Amino acid sequence: KKSLVFFAVVLVAVALITESDAGSEYCPAIAELDCNGPCVCVTDRDAQGNCPVGFKYDSGRKKCTVNMLLA
Known part of the structure; x- marks a missing residue:
């Protein structure tokens, strides 16, 4: 029973950390x-x-890039 509660707490913590990601509101x-x-x-x-669709390869960054979403 204690391990189930611990597992639930870990899931909530991960969800909160993921949602507070710095660029998440501006990027897909x-x-x-x-x-x-x-x-x-x-x-x-x-x-x-x-x-991915909508992204362009940037050879300087060596990544696929897209402009931020301006909401």
């Missing part, structure tokens, strides 16, 4: 905010070397 769920230079949302290419 698959990307993170990168402010090395102008701030953009970045993610890695897939196994075939393609960027």
Whole structure:
């Protein structure tokens, strides 16, 4: 019973940490905010070397980038 309560507490903690991610409100769920230079949302290419729809490969950052969502 104690391990079940502990597991629930860990899940809640992970959810809170994930939701408070710095760039999460400005970037799609698959990307993170990168402010090395102008701030953009970045993610890695897939196994075939393609960027997700809407992203463009940035050779300087070596990542797929898209502008931040301005809500």
